[in-house]
Amino acid sequence: MQTTSLSGVSHPLPVEDPLPIPEYHQHHANREGSQALERAMLHTGVIVSFSRGEDIFGDDDPADKVYKVLTGTVCTYKILSDGRRQIGEFYLPNDSFGLENVSRRSHSAAAITDGKILVTKRAALMALAGHDPAVARQLLILTAFELARAQDRVLLLAKTAEERVAGFLIDMTKRLPARNLIELPMLRQDIADYLGLTIETVSRTLKLLKDHSAIDVSTRKVMVRNHSTLSRING
Amino acid sequence: MQTTSLSGVSHPLPVEDPLPIPEYHQHHANREGSQALERAMLHTGVIVSFSRGEDIFGDDDPADKVYKVLTGTVCTYKILSDGRRQIGEFYLPNDSFGLENVSRRSHSAAAITDGKILVTKRAALMALAGHDPAVARQLLILTAFELARAQDRVLLLAKTAEERVAGFLIDMTKRLPARNLIELPMLRQDIADYLGLTIETVSRTLKLLKDHSAIDVSTRKVMVRNHSTLSRING
DNA sequence: CGGTCTTTTGAAGTGCTTCAAAATACGTGG
């Protein structure tokens, strides 16, 4: 297996211990087939290291690869005409991205933190899926799962600032390993660009949630004090 | 094949002439496999007639079926806590929906106009996909295509009212058969709920686009006068 | 510690919403 680095430094990468898989994913990466796709990607793919802020692919690049986060956090984003940045999605360890069926990217992807991703040619995966139903099945499940994610995001963006922030935090508790302590890999600006708000509104809204005794906030950590309050606010 | 009606009236349904397929879809429903899934769905599925306003499935229903619009227009939607309705997506003839990987629906689906849909058990499709790679492939392509759609919607909702309406109209020109004359199957309120705006803002914004000589508007038709102006406004 | 980046806080501005009502389109029975 090749190992390359976007920053030009090559990392010989030992195959690591299986990463802890959040419950969220275990539920979907279930039964037969789960390992088949994993093996297929590891076999045909390349591990790439990246550092914070680095671009992984650009807007309008050919969409011929599929990605899986091994460590670190990645986001897709697009710069709007007025200069604002909208983040499409955050991808945490074990999340796959780049699954959408387009010829060219409509988003860019960038690293939120240092990390490693597994990069696989889509065509190679499709070929494997063509004669291994387990691979095909798992690829479909992943894609259909990402679809549900994107649909939930459409709903989130229809809500008020307080509901968006609450929804974001609830989603994070489900995606991160520790249930009540959210260790945020991203900055306030990233959260703002994800929720379609300004950084000031995010800051003020977090304070509001804190005043409602729903959470405790520090710069990079959010402690969920009252999950039901948060859920109620989420709507 | 069975034929049922949600309105309780049974329609004996002759197999109709092949529906005109918009270019948009031809591009993706290409080559080998396209017919395989189509045949699979027709073979294992049921055709259901519905009339305007009727619900096709409800929020929290088991998500065990996949749908394809034959005629008419369908939308998925969710009622938010404050009573507002957010439309997830519109589905036009030949569009598939309900592909997302969840156990229960997070949206409801309803008919925007009278029409017919093809309803297939997801499990049946998955079983067929398990021993026919062409079916599996086409199912993945459809799902990955729907994913790209949903991601584009996230971007749309980040924009200004004028950009949203322009973007909506451009999308419609791509999805509907006639290129410059958009025959809207939905009401202003549906458009508003789709774009996360109020009906008043949609009305005012359409007028604005008309004043910019980008379009002509009547109640159920929009004529695109200047596609490049519309694209520029879209951002 | 000193410098820089990030976050918070405050005050004023604005794009969209809300509320209200007129104008128009639509369906239906006569």
Next chain:
DNA sequence: CCACGTATTTTGAAGCACTTCAAAAGACCG
């Protein structure tokens, strides 16, 4: 085909949630 009642769309004026602009406070890192 017209008249009438209802549903939809448009238009106007006021309000508000979030943004913008500005600056202080705090966090991070060599």
